[in-house]
Amino acid sequence: MKFIYYTLFLFLVSITAFGQEINSDETMAKVKIEAEKEHYDKALALIEPLRAKYPENEDIQIYTGRIYSWKKDYNTAVKILLPMCDRANPNIEALQALINVYFWLEQYEKCIVYCDKYLVIEPNSVDVLKTKVTCLEKLNRDEEALEIIERASLADNSTQAFRGIRTLIGRKAKNAVSVSYLNISTSNPGQSPLHYGYAEYSHKFSKSAIVGRANIGNADNETQMLFETDFYQTFKNKSYLYANAGISTGETIFPVAKAGLEYYFKPQKKFDFSLGARFMHFENDDVTLLTGQLAYNTGVYTIAYRPYYDTSNELFSHVLSLQRVNEEKERIIRLELQYGNVPYLYLYNGLSSPLTSYRAGLQYQHRIGNSFFVRPIFLYEYEEYIPGEYRNRFNVQLILTKRF
Known part of the structure; x- marks a missing residue:
């Protein structure tokens, strides 16, 4: 008889426990639905009673910490997650949840500490490696970041995950x-081709940059040079000022002197x-x-209009451009449509007659490796070379850049 009583008692306890488990599972399902809706x-109103009832259930504790972090109550999230992260195991x-919290808080040093703890357990986690590398970049510890990227890239034979950080x-x-030609x-x-080239060096400071450029031009069996400098100054509101000044060795191919602001x-x-x-x-x-x-x-595309008034x-004169940029690859494709006497780079004719042209141009920038750029430019003009008379004009340019 006692055996029957014990059996019934154990059965009732099992049924009750099973019902509680179903109830907690149903509640967690509702919690996740509300969290996905950003409610x-x-x-939290649903999960907090569960957390109090089952303090040993770490899945519930972790999800509660995540909800607080999504709510941007980071201090509460850290308080919940930290004990499960600072123990021996x-x-x-x-x-993973704590790493996200410290990253969102921009506490990059602490984020790196817990990334390292995670990587002891899962050394090949690309997501955590990427987070650590991003933190190192934010702290300007770029050499450490690049070393990790190199090791990770060799391990999985891919740099895809780290391209943005490399950039x-x-x-x-x-x-x-x-250098350019x-x-x-x-x-x-037709007439004899005109040849122009330049070599330039640029240096960036914390809030400014300076460029020195030596231009050379050859036209009608005559060669002249133009020496100029560009200066850029940025301001707190993300605006910037551009200034240019130059002086040449001749009087025909280039302006005798030039300035811009x-x-x-x-x-x-x-x-x-x-x-x-x-x-x-x-x-x-x-x-x-003017x-x-x-x-x-x-985001990806930029459409711009630039007028010039002589x-x-x-x-x-008018320039309409459409540009597509891939920020990660630093790749640029640019289409330009021009009308009027638009200056091509540093070239502009000082003629008294208002000669005009119709132009269509295409340029492309491609990065090779991490620091070498190739930029071909082609511009076709239907040019008025004397009043009322037009001809074809082809501008072909190649610019090579190395940054270091």
């Missing part, structure tokens, strides 16, 4: 050198504006160009 207070799920580190390079040819009627500012997230002027002194004339830009950024000739 964090409702989710840390819970790997709690470590961020590469952009911190203070120095760059560039530009060939200008014409047809119907332009201020770029961003009053709204997706819009960029600028206002500026260019001044060029030629042997027999002075040219002043310019500016209105650009709309969609105050001497009272002539407007």
